[in-house]
Amino acid sequence: MMKPLNIGIAGFGTVGGGLAEVLRDNADWTKRRAGREVRLKMVCDLDESKKGLIESFGAAYTKSLDDILNDPQIDVAVELIGGTGVAKDFIIKAIKAGKHVVTANKALLAEYGDEIFPLATKAGVYLGFEASVAGGIPLVETIKGALAGNRVEGMLGILNGTANYILTEMTDKGMAFEPALADAQAKGYAEADPTLDVEGGDPAHKLTLLIQLAFGVHYPFEKLPVTGISVVKPIDIGFAREFGYEIKLLAHAKYIDGKIEAGVFPALIPSDYMLAKVKGSFNAVRLEGNAGPVMLMGYGAGDRPTGSAVLADIMSVAKGVPANVFGFEDDVLPEADILNLDDAVSPHYLRFIVPDKTGLLRDIGGVMADHGISIAQAVQKGQSEAPGEGVPLILLTHEAKADDIHRAMDDADSRGLCLERAMHYRIF
């Protein structure tokens, strides 16, 4: 019988509480799985009112992170503080103290991973971050392990439940972005400051980590192109539906001839794709491997889903699974050779608002032809509701370079063909 594995948690919020619950409720089970007892020895939180709750889980309460760092009996430091300040300092100190580290902190690892990961590799400690990418979906270890034989060449994911919930509400109820966001905030699905969720920062953090896991290259977070969903209008959701597509906030990455094309942005996917059917606060990722596609789906956030992902990493430490941060032998991953999204080739959806007069389809069509863009479908919608209001003109293009699409939009503007700037979405 091996000795118990002692863990110390830094930060006792939603995920910490979920972890403590799962540890308590599944204690015997965890022991059967891991081959040894996993003990919650200490919890650090600045909020003293949590002392009673923490002690009810059999753990010692402290206000000082040093108490965890300096306790030689603590084998695993679980960082659930969040942010890139105190959390970063804590993780680095824990690694240097020879402790294994488990964290749910995607922002920290996406932005400072190139500093933290090599430290863990050098120290030979386990650095688990299953919980940092899509909470309850077992993505990190799966890409490193059970899927390692199926080389991933592309991935498309819905990696933010809040944005997906808002888009689902906009789609199903025809709501505009602002009221849908307000509704999500009122229901507790969106935070008071929703920027990271709705503007794509959160899925971009996750995608940065997934790119390293799947492709074995480091794509600097600050270089990742990101567009959120606040630009999405109900009119485009409606037209997309008419053409058989849904608008989703997608995290996209593709390996093309040694280069990586990646970004987070709203785009159209066919309504009969499984990803299009991922509703509400669920997350899902479709991995396109050279031995076939695999899709994983589940809760991307929440106390127990994320807590259980933290526990999975703790159990890997308990079982003695070899430390292997990104599932590659490299100590430091090589820098990604980045393909500019402007050069990406795909079909596009374009929506113009044009004056309600004849000849506009011919004129816009002329602009497209001038830029070598081939049109697959065109629909000009009926009459304007009020004089001078304009009518929507929708184009679905064949494969075209994003840059050519932008130039065609500029051209349509400069020729005075549109009443407002056109909207365009990539189609997958």
Add this chain to the structure above:
Amino acid sequence: MMKPLNIGIAGFGTVGGGLAEVLRDNADWTKRRAGREVRLKMVCDLDESKKGLIESFGAAYTKSLDDILNDPQIDVAVELIGGTGVAKDFIIKAIKAGKHVVTANKALLAEYGDEIFPLATKAGVYLGFEASVAGGIPLVETIKGALAGNRVEGMLGILNGTANYILTEMTDKGMAFEPALADAQAKGYAEADPTLDVEGGDPAHKLTLLIQLAFGVHYPFEKLPVTGISVVKPIDIGFAREFGYEIKLLAHAKYIDGKIEAGVFPALIPSDYMLAKVKGSFNAVRLEGNAGPVMLMGYGAGDRPTGSAVLADIMSVAKGVPANVFGFEDDVLPEADILNLDDAVSPHYLRFIVPDKTGLLRDIGGVMADHGISIAQAVQKGQSEAPGEGVPLILLTHEAKADDIHRAMDDADSRGLCLERAMHYRIF
């Protein structure tokens, strides 16, 4: 730099060929992932015409399994012979020779696992079988590892692509079972002897393994209740659709108060469930954990999907992942306490064929009431097409015990209310 890992393959069919291809095409990648080279050293196959192909992969050809068993340089024996005869003997000898074993043989492990698994545990060798459960879907290692913190309490899976393809064709094209099967055979999706696929034996093998992995108990294969899809009629697929359900061949297992309720059978699931949207030859499993649901989907069979799963296991050996057959510390899993499916409680779909005369709904309703079965919806379809032909009467029940449903069906028969034996399906 660690020394190369040498593998020997026994049986060079579809999966063996897929593995050799993936090993060759991803050689550098595999080395980066595994930290050492993985070499295909020897392949055994009785068919001498494959010698050239095998040698083209850089491997030695042999007709004798002993050549693999007796080669001290071969670290991993990959069993792709299939069946429960020669394959069993080979695996046992390989384990006793101290070799790690990787296999895609679900039938062997489901039927003789209680003999083989303890041998591997005792010898301390790795016994990988990722490829034996749903081919390209990373289920085995995921349940043992990345999902270990989310205790599975129920699972519902589509685990046979052939049966799912046939049901999809029957559903989309209104075909009867026999022509849909013949069509699948003509297209190469079903084998000449389709029994294992269409009668549920194949998904039952997989479910037997999944139960051990997820619940940590041994459910003897021969005790698992199995019904195939040859009983499914287009009329029921059509009515199910009208009520908002799809008929799928489901592998079902649930942990209820320490007991296991499990079986493979066609059943109704709501059309808006993700599982209902799994079409054609795809496989998918929904795992209901106590920290939330997770769904995994992908190809359940095929050369490269299955070959890549075999390779994932080989890479785990290469990386030194601790041997741990079922992801539990137990050397031998305890026997499952089996809940009889007759005692299972769920809503049911019932279709009677009754004479085209008044009062039948009252009479059938009376039978249901006599057995304490509460009706949620009832629909009696129009007039019979020819005198004496009868009309369908469909009932959807509230939660009822399967046994009570059977008794009510017997009762309706003995009272002479039906023109043929009623059909019933469980509803999930």
